[in-house]
Amino acid sequence: xxxxxIKGGFLMYPIALCSILGVTIFIYxxxxxxxxxxxxEKPLMDVLNEKPQILVPILSAIENGASEKQLSVIGxxxxxxxxxxxxxxxxxxxxxxxLGLTGTVTGMIKAxxxxxxxxxVNPSMLAGGIWEALITTAAGLFVAVPIHIGHHYLEKQAxxxxxxxxxxxxxxxxxxxxxx
Numbered sequence: 001x002x003x004x005x006i007k008g009g010f011l012m013y014p015i016a017l018c019s020i021l022g023v024t025i026f027i028y029x030x031x032x033x034x035x036x037x038x039x040x041e042k043p044l045m046d047v048l049n050e051k052p053q054i055l056v057p058i059l060s061a062i063e064n065g066a067s068e069k070q071l072s073v074i075g076x077x078x079x080x081x082x083x084x085x086x087x088x089x090x091x092x093x094x095x096x097x098x099l100g101l102t103g104t105v106t107g108m109i110k111a112x113x114x115x116x117x118x119x120x121v122n123p124s125m126l127a128g129g130i131w132e133a134l135i136t137t138a139a140g141l142f143v144a145v146p147i148h149i150g151h152h153y154l155e156k157q158a159x160x161x162x163x164x165x166x167x168x169x170x171x172x173x174x175x176x177x178x179x180x
Contacts, residue, residue, distance in 0.1 A: 007135055008135035014099050015103075018099070018147075022146075023147075025092075026089060026151075030150075030154065033082075036082065036161055037160070039053075040054065040164050054081075058165070063176075071169060082161055082162070092143075093144045093151055096140045096143040096144040097141055100144075101140065102136070103139075107129045109129070110128060114129065
């Protein structure tokens with residue numbers, strides 16, 4: 001495995017960094033979303049008694065008589081806070097294959113430089129550049145595909161959290177407005 005990493009050339013380092021960052025962000029957000037969903041996917045009275053941290057600004061605003069527009073702004077801020085970091089996964093899933101493609105180009109440049117500098121060429125002379133081209137392409141895709149899938153999964157989780165927050169907000173706001 002180390003041998004393949006080395007044969008992939010210098011672009012394997014940023015691809016590896018993309019992998020490490022992507023997996024770290026995914027695990028962090030996955031755990032965060034599980035915790036939030038566990039705290040808000042309960043009967044309304046239980047949620048109101050426990051006051052999960054994500055709901056505190058919304059519940060405080062309702063208690064202080066906020067309007068629907070003010071609640072909309074506060075809710076949007078809460079959702080933005082939840083989604084913070086997801087854009088990095090999208091960026092990583094875009095950059096990793098581009099780094100792999102760049103490795104393909106540099107590997108092929110190396111192969112053609114060998115051809116240009118030699119009077120007679122045999123396949124083993126080209127192997128180093130071709131190795132680099134293929135390994136970096138594969139590595140970029142191996143990083144990008146799972147990160148891309150994870151990104152979409154987490155986006156769906158964030159949407160689910162946003163929907164539950166809206167349901168709670170509407171229920172509490174309407175209850176407050178109707179004196180319940």
